[in-house]
Amino acid sequence: MDVDIGNALETRPGLTEETLDRLDDRVADAHDRIARGMADDEFGYASLNLPETADPAAIRAAVEPFGEPEAVLTVGIGGSALGAATLADALESDVDAHFLDNVDPDAVDALLADLSLADTVVNVVSRSGTTAETLANFLVVRDAMDDAGVDWTERTLVTTGEEGNLRQLAETHDLPALDVPEGVPGRFSALSTVGLAVTALQGHDVEAVLAGGRDGMDALSGSLYESPAYAYGATTYALAERGALTNAFMPYSESLETFAEWFAQLWAESLGKDGLGQTPARALGATDQHSQLQLYRAGPADKLVTLVRPTERADAPIPETDLEGLSYLGGSSLGDLLDAEFAATEASLAAADVPNVRVEIDRVDERALGELLFGMEAACVLYGELASVSTFTQPAVEWGKKAARGLLGGGDFPEAEAVADKREFRID
Structure with a gap:
């Protein structure tokens, strides 16, 4: 997994290299805390051991x-x-x-x-x-x-x-x-029995997924300049502190569309605490260039856009055509067009001073997916350390579970009683 944060610098709201230099000392301290938690198999931190313990x-x-x-x-x-x-x-x-x-x-x-x-x-x-x-x-x-x-x-x-x-x-x-696995919240359990049983039933290489996770583990270090996962976690945290409270997560591969859904739960449930957090917004390139990019470029300056893509993929040629205005497409491919759309979106956002980060994997295969899943989990844990939130809990979710269970007669919960207090203002 490679991360390019160049387009997150000198934007609105944006960072400077000096900001990152100052933040790097805190990243080192956070990494030490994370490493201790992993070594002791503490609740939550044990998630980052799964590539070795699964x-x-x-x-x-x-x-x-x-x-x-x-x-x-x-x-x-x-x-x-x-x-x-x-x-x-x-x-x-x-x-x-x-x-x-x-x-x-x-x-x-x-x-x-x-x-x-x-x-x-x-x-x-x-x-x-x-x-x-x-x-x-x-x-x-x-x-x-x-x-x-x-x-x-x-x-x-x-x-x-x-x-x-x-x-x-x-x-x-x-x-x-x-x-x-013990000590692993559900949203951090992709690289475990929870996520990998289906992988095995489908005939995929479970060992390769875990090997990718170990690649991500090996890349962790005490500096954001040496760890792609920490670079992403630190950058997103610093941008959120400066007002980029929405993270539009936009893979340029339909095979990664569900990955954006997984990321949304990870980011929202882990970091949305104590009035803090960054709202994940799911998008798909190039589709949502035509449905959401207008807002990202010209709307409120409160967004980060994360662009994710594989650098290698299968391709399909575009046939030659005599249609006026479309001849330039002939001789190229759908992959060429998607790459051009990616580069155009990235440049478009940068030109509008919208911070954006590029995340790349070599290809969509078991090993790369394992590294990508681990990398985003480590980025999330680092963000939580920097923000001083309780990354591994979800008290707001538990409130709703109790309310629903009480409504169905599954127990006596005060949360269920609160449902009756709903204010109504109907317009029929």
Whole structure:
């Protein structure tokens, strides 16, 4: 992973090299804290050890009984699904990957109607084993399998904690089960059993993903000038302190579109604390040059744009044409056009004094994705250290979970009582 922060300097709001020099001393202190946390396997910091602590052999053993399925259906939400979805959507496979990460009944019914459940592995993921959305969807899926005459116990893989409903279910029915890693929040779990079971079921190289993560680990150092991940984390933090409170995250590869969704959860849930944080906005190049770039260039000066791309990709030639005004396209390729769109967007933003950062990987493959996932996690942890926020907690999310559970009769929670206090001002 390479990071170019040149277009984040001397912009509005922007940085100077002198600012970065001063910040680098704080990066060194933050790195020391992160390194201690990793060495002690502290909660949250243990996430950055996953490239070394994850066990690919255990993952392969858990998925081996399923052979070569036609599809894998992951039932999970948030960090229990987005890491796996990022890898699945980025890498091509003959095994289709689907994700039930919402409880929209229309979407659930439509997906189940299209799947051959007899040829599908159901991968149900919940650390606590009590996540309402996940368990509700799993009960619906299990019922659909029964209706289709499929023995769900022969097609189900469980990834969960040591205790809880899912652990009891796995033990009762002797289901293949993987342990979620200790001390790792869900949004930081892509490089673990949580994210990699689907990777293994699709036939991808799990070891290569973890090797990429180790490449990212090896690149960490006590200076932002020597670590791409820390350069990104420090730059985004410093820009947010100067008013760039929106981070428009814009991959120039459709295979990385889900990666932008994963990044959005990581950034929002980790850093949105105590009135601080930077709002992630998902975009896709070149599509959103035509739908969002107007705002980024000419709107409020409160944005950073992160441009992400692989430097190597498959290509497709553009046929010659006699159409007036389009002949310049003939003889080039779609890759050439996308590269030109990338460069034009980057230059357009710079010309408008909008800070932007370029993040590049060599290609979209297992190793590069592992490094990219790790790099963004390390960048997020560094940002949290610099901002003095509790990076690994999510109290605001827990409030909403309690309210929903109380509304459904799952306990007596004062958060649920607050729902009745909603102010109404209807216009019919």
